Amino acid sequence: MSAEGQGTVAYRAVLAGCGSMARGWIKALGEPGLLGKVELVGLVDTDPSAAIRLRDEAGLPELPTGTDLHAMLAATKPDMLFDVVVPAGRRDVVATGLWHGCHVLSEKPMAASLEEARELVRLARDAKRVHAVVQNRRYIAGVRRIRRMIETGALGELTALHADFFIGAHFGGFRDVMQNVLLLDMAIHTFDAARFMSGKDPVAVYCHESNPRGSWYAHGAAANAIFELSDDVAFTYRGSWAAEGANTSWESSWRIVGTRGTLLWDGADRWEAHVVNGQDGFLRPLAELEILPPAYDAQTHGHESVIAEFVRAIETGRAPETAGSDNIKSLAMVFGAIESARTRARQTIQIEEFA
Numbered sequence: 001m002s003a004e005g006q007g008t009v010a011y012r013a014v015l016a017g018c019g020s021m022a023r024g025w026i027k028a029l030g031e032p033g034l035l036g037k038v039e040l041v042g043l044v045d046t047d048p049s050a051a052i053r054l055r056d057e058a059g060l061p062e063l064p065t066g067t068d069l070h071a072m073l074a075a076t077k078p079d080m081l082f083d084v085v086v087p088a089g090r091r092d093v094v095a096t097g098l099w100h101g102c103h104v105l106s107e108k109p110m111a112a113s114l115e116e117a118r119e120l121v122r123l124a125r126d127a128k129r130v131h132a133v134v135q136n137r138r139y140i141a142g143v144r145r146i147r148r149m150i151e152t153g154a155l156g157e158l159t160a161l162h163a164d165f166f167i168g169a170h171f172g173g174f175r176d177v178m179q180n181v182l183l184l185d186m187a188i189h190t191f192d193a194a195r196f197m198s199g200k201d202p203v204a205v206y207c208h209e210s211n212p213r214g215s216w217y218a219h220g221a222a223a224n225a226i227f228e229l230s231d232d233v234a235f236t237y238r239g240s241w242a243a244e245g246a247n248t249s250w251e252s253s254w255r256i257v258g259t260r261g262t263l264l265w266d267g268a269d270r271w272e273a274h275v276v277n278g279q280d281g282f283l284r285p286l287a288e289l290e291i292l293p294p295a296y297d298a299q300t301h302g303h304e305s306v307i308a309e310f311v312r313a314i315e316t317g318r319a320p321e322t323a324g325s326d327n328i329k330s331l332a333m334v335f336g337a338i339e340s341a342r343t344r345a346r347q348t349i350q351i352e353e354f355a
């Protein structure tokens with residue numbers, strides 16, 4: 001993403017993992033909030049044809065491509081590494097980037113296990129480099145609006161969040177053979193959004209995970225989870241990637257309950273919020289609540305917003321919102337749910353050790 005003619009290029013980046021999501025990253029680098037801030041100096045993929053294809057599609061014929069990340073980082077000495085590889089490759093790719101002195105921005109999930117995630121947080125701390133995770137689905141207008149509504153206290157005190165996610169998605173590729181595919185590859189977004197909207201920490205979870213009859217995945221295409229969050233807030237999640245028909249939005253469909261009222265969002269453009277407006281009646285009278293816009297438009301552009309936040313963190317020295325040291329709490333929700341499903345028991349989620 002050469003920024004020639006766009007003013008000074010601030011940072012040089014190598015991108016590893018040139019599959020479908022990488023196309024979204026290349027597009028984001030050309031969006032107004034990022035234009036001219038990052039120059040791609042190399043593409044790496046274990047499949048050489050994938051890197052060449054992406055280079056050609058991006059219209060950057062001079063961009064070096066390779067299969068050896070070490071060699072590419074040694075040759076180009078970039079400021080940052082963009083990690084868009086499959087989850088199984090994440091630990092080694094991030095560790096290699098940090099070893100070469102790069103700031104690293106990774107796709108979700110931040111690691112394939114909590115042990116790996118802890119190790120990466122430690123490595124980034126020791127290397128004094130920014131390590132952050134793309135939780136693009138918290139950088140959208142709807143999630144920011146709910147966060148703002150909860151923060152203003154318009155619904156009273158928050159008591160519960162409920163999310164439904166049902167999409168009969170036929171991807172092909174790594175997801176078809178992945179273990180715990182829904183929880184690890186998709187629910188991480190919804191769990192992270194719930195944590196962000198509520199401002200609460202996960203405490204414990206009970207989860208039932210299954211691969212429903214007729215599923216075209218190898219493992220874990222459906223899950224039902226009940227989380228206990230701090231301050232007695234409940235979060236429930238019902239999800240399936242093997243449910244045909246009546247798809248929800250990719251953002252899930254949400255019900256947010258406070259002591260004074262309820263907010264509904266279908267994950268797209270349908271909103272409804274009411275609060276109690278009177279003391280009498282079996283069902284109390286309700287008044288419609290205005291749903292506020294997001295506090296900052298710049299935080300509503302998905303990948304563009306996450307990458308911009310990462311760049312800003314490097315510029316200012318302030319930790320990014322999705323720093324690995326914080327995002328590990330969302331990953332802990334996923335692995336808590338996986339462990340609960342395995343043991344068929346309530347699982348506590350220890351987050352102090354990540355602080």
Ligand SMILES: NC(=O)c1ccc[n+]([C@@H]2O[C@H](COP(=O)([O-])OP(=O)(O)OC[C@H]3O[C@@H](n4cnc5c(N)ncnc54)[C@H](O)[C@@H]3O)[C@@H](O)[C@H]2O)c1
Nearest residue numbers: 017018019020021045046047050084085086087089107108
């Ligand atoms: N944030 C989102 O909304 C979102 C959406 C889709 C995918 N993703 C995430 O992006 C990542 C990539 O997903 P995808 O859909 O692009 O997958 P993909 O299979 O289309 O592409 C992954 C690419 O990485 C390459 N690769 C694998 N291991 C590698 C390694 N060690 N070093 C270099 N290259 C390697 C593969 O050859 C492939 O070309 C996953 O973690 C996925 O969960 C995020």
